[in-house]
Amino acid sequence: MPLAPRLNSPASLLRKLEREAYRAFHARTPLQKSDHFYNFCVTASSMRDYCHEYSGRTTKAQRKPHEQVWWRDPLLAATFEIANSAKHFELRDLNTGKPRSPSTRTVRTQKSSFVDIYVNAAGEHKAVQVQRPETWVTLSDGTRHELYAFTSAVVNHWRTYLASLGLRVRAQPFARLSGAA
Numbered sequence: 001m002p003l004a005p006r007l008n009s010p011a012s013l014l015r016k017l018e019r020e021a022y023r024a025f026h027a028r029t030p031l032q033k034s035d036h037f038y039n040f041c042v043t044a045s046s047m048r049d050y051c052h053e054y055s056g057r058t059t060k061a062q063r064k065p066h067e068q069v070w071w072r073d074p075l076l077a078a079t080f081e082i083a084n085s086a087k088h089f090e091l092r093d094l095n096t097g098k099p100r101s102p103s104t105r106t107v108r109t110q111k112s113s114f115v116d117i118y119v120n121a122a123g124e125h126k127a128v129q130v131q132r133p134e135t136w137v138t139l140s141d142g143t144r145h146e147l148y149a150f151t152s153a154v155v156n157h158w159r160t161y162l163a164s165l166g167l168r169v170r171a172q173p174f175a176r177l178s179g180a181a
Contacts, residue, residue, distance in 0.1 A: 010050040010162055011169045015176075017043045017158065021151035022177050030109050030133040033147075037082075037107075037135050040151055044079035047158050055165065074139035075153050078104040082137075103140035109133050112146075 007013055020043050024036035048070060057063045070076045081104045112134035118126045135147040145153070162169055175181035 009167075010047065010054050010158075010165070011167055013043065013047055013050045014155070014158055014162060014169050015172050017047065017155055018172065019177055019179070021155055023179070024135070024151060025148050026178075028132065033109055033133045033135055037147065040154075041079040041082040044076070044154050044158070045083040047161075048080075051161065051165070054167075073157070074103070074141050074143070075145075075150065076157065078107075078137055078139055078150075079154055082107060105138040105140065105142070107135065107137050109135045 007016060017040065020036060020040035024033060024040050027033040027036050048067070052058070052063050052066070057066065071080070110133070111131050114130050114132050114134075116128045116130055118128065120126075135150075136144055137147075137150050138144045159169060173181065
């Protein structure tokens with residue numbers, strides 16, 4: 001039984017993953033962006049355990065085939081490595097205990113240009129160009145993803161996987177997603 005009462009199923013954890021993605025994308029400072037992105041990766045990594053438990057895979061042998069598939073996906077591997085490298089300080093080979101290099105190539109935060117769109121009561125639009133921090137992840141296969149594309153692909157992976165288990169995840173209201181509720 002989980003100790004976090006609202007995180008009691010893979011579906012509830014997926015909704016948390018969506019909220020973490022929203023927070024990371026909308027963070028205004030490099031520190032906030034990094035914190036929320038790290039939290040996103042920890043939650044994405046935890047999806048594995050929730051899915052194993054939901055499916056009754058409680059032994060290492062039962063989990064191994066699924067883990068191997070997930071680790072071959074560069075997006076998922078990146079979330080696992082980012083979460084574990086921060087949690088454990090250094091990635092290590094489990095057999096030898098020696099430090100190991102991550103397969104994920106880089107995670108960088110830099111200033112980027114965005115456009116804020118404002119609409120007044122009369123329906124008139126105004127576009128304002130702003131500079132904000134953006135996070136880029138370069139995967140093991142060399143592909144480079146900005147934060148929104150990265151988090152969207154990871155969320156979509158887990159949503160599709162849950163659907164394959166027969167779990168439908170209800171969309172959460174925007175107020176809950178954005179933290180307004």
